[in-house]
Amino acid sequence: MTDIVAIIVNGLVYGSIYGLVAIGMTLIYGTLRILDMSQGSMVMIGGYVGWWALATHGVNPLLALVLAFVVTFVVGTLTELVSVQPLIGRRGEVDFEMVTFITTFAVGILLTNVALQHFGPFQKNVPPIVSGNLDVYHGVSISYHELTMAGVSVLLMGALGLFLARTRWGFAVRAVAQDLDAARSLGVPVSRLYPATMGLASALAGVGGVFLGALYFASPTAGDLPLLQALIVVVLGGLGSLTGTLYAAYLVGLMQAFCEVEIGTTWTLPILYTAILIILVIRPYGLKGSPSEARL
Amino acid sequence: MTAALDVSGLVAGYDRTVVVRDLSLSVEAGKTAVVIGPNGHGKTTMLLAISGLIKPMSGSITLGDERIDRSSAESIAGMGVVHIMQGDGLFADMTVEENLLMGAFVSSSWRGRRETLKRVYADLPVVESKRDQKARTLSGGERRLVGLGRGMMRPARVMLIDEPSLGLAPVAIEAVYAAIAKLRAESGATVVLVEENFTHIGGVADVVHILETGSIVRSGSFDELSHDRTVVETYLGSITDVTT
Numbered sequence: 171m172t173d174i175v176a177i178i179v180n181g182l183v184y185g186s187i188y189g190l191v192a193i194g195m196t197l198i199y200g201t202l203r204i205l206d207m208s209q210g211s212m213v214m215i216g217g218y219v220g221w222w223a224l225a226t227h228g229v230n231p232l233l234a235l236v237l238a239f240v241v242t243f244v245v246g247t248l249t250e251l252v253s254v255q256p257l258i259g260r261r262g263e264v265d266f267e268m269v270t271f272i273t274t275f276a277v278g279i280l281l282t283n284v285a286l287q288h289f290g291p292f293q294k295n296v297p298p299i300v301s302g303n304l305d306v307y308h309g310v311s312i313s314y315h316e317l318t319m320a321g322v323s324v325l326l327m328g329a330l331g332l333f334l335a336r337t338r339w340g341f342a343v344r345a346v347a348q349d350l351d352a353a354r355s356l357g358v359p360v361s362r363l364y365p366a367t368m369g370l371a372s373a374l375a376g377v378g379g380v381f382l383g384a385l386y387f388a389s390p391t392a393g394d395l396p397l398l399q400a401l402i403v404v405v406l407g408g409l410g411s412l413t414g415t416l417y418a419a420y421l422v423g424l425m426q427a428f429c430e431v432e433i434g435t436t437w438t439l440p441i442l443y444t445a446i447l448i449i450l451v452i453r454p455y456g457l458k459g460s461p462s463e464a465r466l
Numbered sequence: 467m468t469a470a471l472d473v474s475g476l477v478a479g480y481d482r483t484v485v486v487r488d489l490s491l492s493v494e495a496g497k498t499a500v501v502i503g504p505n506g507h508g509k510t511t512m513l514l515a516i517s518g519l520i521k522p523m524s525g526s527i528t529l530g531d532e533r534i535d536r537s538s539a540e541s542i543a544g545m546g547v548v549h550i551m552q553g554d555g556l557f558a559d560m561t562v563e564e565n566l567l568m569g570a571f572v573s574s575s576w577r578g579r580r581e582t583l584k585r586v587y588a589d590l591p592v593v594e595s596k597r598d599q600k601a602r603t604l605s606g607g608e609r610r611l612v613g614l615g616r617g618m619m620r621p622a623r624v625m626l627i628d629e630p631s632l633g634l635a636p637v638a639i640e641a642v643y644a645a646i647a648k649l650r651a652e653s654g655a656t657v658v659l660v661e662e663n664f665t666h667i668g669g670v671a672d673v674v675h676i677l678e679t680g681s682i683v684r685s686g687s688f689d690e691l692s693h694d695r696t697v698v699e700t701y702l703g704s705i706t707d708v709t710t
Contacts, residue, residue, distance in 0.1 A: 262481065338576055345557050345568050351519050352555030356616075357543035357572040466559070 175307040177427045183316045185423025186323035190378045191396050192403035192415050193327055194371030200410040200466035201347045201367050204267055207275035208249045210397025211282055212242045212372040216379020217388035218285065221294045224384075231299040235322070238380045239373045246372020249277045250365040258364070278393070285390040293387035299380070319381035326374055327416070334412075334466065343367055347410070347466040375400075406446055407456050412466060414458025421457075422446075469528075470495040470656035471516070471624050476525035476535075478508075478515040484523065485511040487680035491658075493624075493673075498650060498657040500667045500688075503677035503701065509660040510552055512677070513626045516658070517549040518542040529624060544572050546623030548655070552632065554613040558602035562593060562612050565601055569619025579619070586615045589648055592641070607638025614645045622655040630659070631666050639666055646670060664692040676701050 191213060198206045216238040223234035253273035257266060298315035305311045334340040345353040346363060354360055375396075382396060403422055407414030425445055429438040450456070469492040479485040486508040493499045501509055514520045516527055518539035527535040534542050543549075556565050566586060570579040587594035593615045596608060604612065610630060617625060630646060631639045643666055650657060650670065661667055667674070667688065674691050676684040678701050684691060691697050 338571065341560070341564060341568055342571060344560060344564075345571075348557040348559055349555055351539075352551055352557065353568070354539040355517050355519060355543055355549040355551065355555070356568055357540045359538075359540045361538070 172308050172310055173431050176310045176431050177424065179306055179310060179312050179427075180430065181420065181424030181427035183312065183320045183423070184426050185420035186320040187378055187381060188399055188403050188423055189327055189416055189419035190323035191375050192400040192407070192419055193330065193412065194374040195400050195404045196407065196410060196412055196415040197330070197343075197371045197466070198368055199404065200412070201343055202254065202270075202364060204254060204270040204274065205401070205404075206249075206368065206371065207271060207397065208246070208253070208278040208281065209372065209375050209400060210393030211278040211285075212246060212375035212393065213379035213382060213396045214282065214285060214388075214390065214393035215242050215245060216376035217296060217383030217392045218289065218294070219376070220296045220380035220383040221388040224297045224299075225295060235299070235377050235380055238376045242376025242379070243369040243373040245281070246376075247365040247369035249274065249372070250368035253277045254368070255361070255364065278397070282390050282393070289388075289390065291390065293389040294383075296380070296383035296388050298384045315381070315384055319385070322377065322381070326377065330370075330374070331412070339363075339366075344466045402446060405456060406449060408458040409456065410466065411456070411458040414456055417457050468495055468530075469493060470530065471658065472526075472528040473512070473516065474526045474528075476512065476515060476527065477523040478511050478520060478525075479523065480511075480520065485680055486515065489525070489677070489681045491675060491682055493656050493658060495656055496654055497672040498659060498670050499673045499675060500659045500661060500671040501675045501677050501682075502661050502663055502667070505662060507678055508680040509677055510628055513549060513628050513658065513660060516542075516624075517547050517626060519549070544574075546621060547626065548617045548620065548622040548624070549626045550613050550617045550628060550630070552628035554609045556601040556604075556609055556612060556616075559600060561598050561600055562604070563597040565612055566593070566616050566619055569616035572620055575620035582619050586618050589618070589652070590615050590645060605638075607634050607641060610634065610638070610642050611645055614642065614649060618649055618653070622653050625649070625653065625655045625657045627657065627659040629661055631661060643669065664688070664698075668692070 195206055195209050198204060219238040219241050220234055223229035223237055224231065254270050257264065257269055300314040300318050302314045303311045304314060304317060334344055342353065342358045342363060346358060346360060383392065386392065403418045404415055407418035422442065425442055426438055429441050433441065471493045473489060473491040476489040477484060477487055489512060503509055515522045518537055522535045526533060529545055529547065534545065557568065566583060567579055570576050570582055590611055592608060593611050596604060601609065601612065627646065630642050634642065647670060659670065671688045674686060674688050675682045676697060684697055
């Protein structure tokens with residue numbers, strides 16, 4: 171029983187943070203048809219913002235999260251303007267998906283190196299958002315930090331869902347994802363919508379970065395593993411499908427927790443990747459993606 | 467006798483392929499101009515150039531007294547050009563109602579969207595009965611009606627309608643043209659409607675233009691042109707069942 175509770179609690183916590191970092195990638199893939207490889211550096215930047223705000227300036231944790239959101243929103247918007255926007259008009263002549271894969275990756279590496287130059291290679295400790303532990307069930311405990319991380323992630327994903335389902339600009343994002351020319355003919359300003367969408371996705375990863383920074387460290391390469399995990403979750407969920415991304419995030423989270431509790435940490439990654447390999451070979455378009463590509 | 471829309475010397479196409487060459491067309495305010503011609507001769511390209519979805523290579527397009535041929539699609543939409551695209555241009559995974567609401571996206575229309583929506587539903591009861599269905603689940607005729615309904619969601623100065631009968635069964639075509647007649651009567655908009663032949667346009671056309679290999683080759687009234695055997699034989703090939 172303790173095992174089951176531990177697996178579920180940890181699985182949900184992992185799943186939530188995977189979901190938060192990955193859902194931005196799905197949002198970008200759904201609207202722009204690109205895999206944004208700069209998402210990892212947004213996690214990294216979020217970590218440094220958390221370190222700067224919490225460790226060196228003693229800022230209120232909530233304010234630190236808002237700050238990380240704003241900073242990564244701006245960086246994400248600029249990344250789009252620099253590495254994606256110039257190529258949009260030339261979609262017909264180039265392999266847009268492949269080229270932007272590389273250009274956003276290049277921006278990510280640049281940002282990593284800027285962090286390396288500025289902050290040095292050493293890891294920085296980020297204090298937790300909330301300290302203390304909660305005893306869930308007979309010795310299964312969870313830190314308030316992780317609990318907050320899961321809560322904020324779910325809250326932000328819910329807010330994103332409401333934004334897309336209810337608001338004028340949310341409609342516009344989905345419309346652009348489904349029929350670009352029709353959306354333009356109805357007056358949707360695509361040249362502003364694309365950067366803003368990438369800013370929003372980056373901001374979600376940035377907030378995730380503050381939490382992950384406290385869980386691990388802030389460092390120039392802190393975004394590398396989250397990027398890889400997000401990529402896996404996004405592909406497993408079916409590229410461009412938001413619900414698929416959620417399923418995949420929690421599935422990966424629960425599988426990871428199961429391995430850690432039942433088999434041992436060293437086996438977690440091999441087992442996880444074997445499972446993903448099998449799932450993708452059987453369903454190459456992911457859990458929720460359709461063979462004809464899911465669209466938001 | 468003011469022209470609501472004036473196209474002059476338009477050259478347009480895709481990449482290096484010129485489709486529309488030296489096309490000139492002037493439409494009087496409140497009138498419906500129907501452009502007919504064989505497939506692949508530039509009807510759709512002309513409409514795409516007017517609404518800014520492709521950039522004209524040369525020539526001028528004037529809306530009222532404003533040049534729009536260098537403007538972006540979104541600003542042209544904001545000026546009151548409504549483009550009902552070929553093959554509907556519906557958002558397949560959005561509901562019918564969400565599709566309609568997108569028709570009111572420009573900020574001046576968004577505020578009054580609920581009232582407009584009621585009016586459109588009153589005009590098109592079939593559309594209202596499908597309001598919560600995803601667009602992809604609709605039949606071709608229903609989709610076309612939703613497309614027209616979406617075009618009615620904001621005030622139109624100029625409405626561009628691309629082959630509304632394309633691929634539909636005769637009953638559905640009748641319903642679509644009934645909706646177009648309503649739309650013309652209510653909006654008072656200037657309309658440019660494109661079709662492949664004379665078959666369905668008798669009731670709506672104030673002026674008919676024949677488009678061939680990228681430019682307008684004949685203009686006249688519906689009666690005049692549809693009864694002119696040389697027009698029918700020269701430009702429209704095998705079509706013989708000309709109706710009035």
